[in-house]
Amino acid sequence: MARVSRPILAAWTKKVQHDHYFKEAKKAGYVSRAAYKLLEIQDKHKIIKPGGTVLDLGCSPGAWLQVACQQIGPRERGGTVLGVDIQPVTVPERFCDARVRVMQADARTLPPSVLAEYAPGGFDTVLSDMLQFTSGVNDVELSLELAGTALHIATGYHFDVYGEAYVQQVGFRHTGFLRPGGALVMKVYEGTGVTEFIRDMQRYFTKVARMRVDASRSMSREFYAVGLGRKPPPKPKE
Numbered sequence: 001m002a003r004v005s006r007p008i009l010a011a012w013t014k015k016v017q018h019d020h021y022f023k024e025a026k027k028a029g030y031v032s033r034a035a036y037k038l039l040e041i042q043d044k045h046k047i048i049k050p051g052g053t054v055l056d057l058g059c060s061p062g063a064w065l066q067v068a069c070q071q072i073g074p075r076e077r078g079g080t081v082l083g084v085d086i087q088p089v090t091v092p093e094r095f096c097d098a099r100v101r102v103m104q105a106d107a108r109t110l111p112p113s114v115l116a117e118y119a120p121g122g123f124d125t126v127l128s129d130m131l132q133f134t135s136g137v138n139d140v141e142l143s144l145e146l147a148g149t150a151l152h153i154a155t156g157y158h159f160d161v162y163g164e165a166y167v168q169q170v171g172f173r174h175t176g177f178l179r180p181g182g183a184l185v186m187k188v189y190e191g192t193g194v195t196e197f198i199r200d201m202q203r204y205f206t207k208v209a210r211m212r213v214d215a216s217r218s219m220s221r222e223f224y225a226v227g228l229g230r231k232p233p234p235k236p237k238e
């Protein structure tokens with residue numbers, strides 16, 4: 001019998017897993033197999049709390065909205081889920097109720113006032129599965145830009161990196177919409193600059209983890225950067 005090389009076997013196993021998640025999602029009523037990525041992260045890190053407020057950046061077609069709504073628990077516990085996507089998006093009927101709302105916007109230019117109005121007390125969990133394709137190739141730089149956007153929305157990150165020049169440019173400063181103790185999950189592609197980005201995350205969280213999930217495609221360089229226990233933001237300077 002011909003021997004199969006290890007990489008081919010690994011790719012084949014991943015393809016079987018991929019088809020498996022696709023079929024499972026269809027059977028279970030999730031709008032995409034991405035649901036299993038968030039379920040795996042939730043299972044390991046308990047990032048979404050019953051009754052919590054969740055911001056889901058890059059939410060279309062809505063599998064993470066479905067999982068987030070399930071994880072905040074029954075309606076009487078309260079909680080909300082806000083999904084944002086640059087594409088038109090509708091709330092999936094299955095597993096979502098009136099606590100889930102969506103808006104079409106580019107997260108990179110989303111005015112902070114919109115988020116402040118939606119969740120005046122901030123969010124307990126910020127998720128970003130944002131991804132853009134450039135001629136079919138996953139661009140590491142773009143992935144870092146989108147992850148940077150999520151980190152910025154959650155913590156005010158760019159103000160700390162670019163300092164007063166950035167504040168002057170955008171005309172305001174905020175310290176992020178993630179509550180102290182909250183969790184942030186971001187899709188990131190392996191590549192140049194990622195180590196520094198993860199290091200930057202560490203100043204905002206008590207724990208930072210990198211997680212590859214089984215439901216990712218076989219050849220994908222994607223992983224999830226998970227920040228747990230947001231540290232309280234510094235008091236604004238007088």
Ligand SMILES: C[S@@+](CC[C@H](N)C(=O)[O-])C[C@H]1O[C@@H](n2cnc3c(N)ncnc32)[C@H](O)[C@@H]1O
Nearest residue numbers: 034058060061062063064086106107129130131
């Ligand atoms: C992999 S899909 C997300 C799948 C989603 N988590 C789910 O469970 O259905 C990536 C999404 O990111 C969105 N996206 C990309 N760039 C964005 C941006 N700048 N602002 C908002 N959404 C963006 C895309 O439109 C796309 O719908």
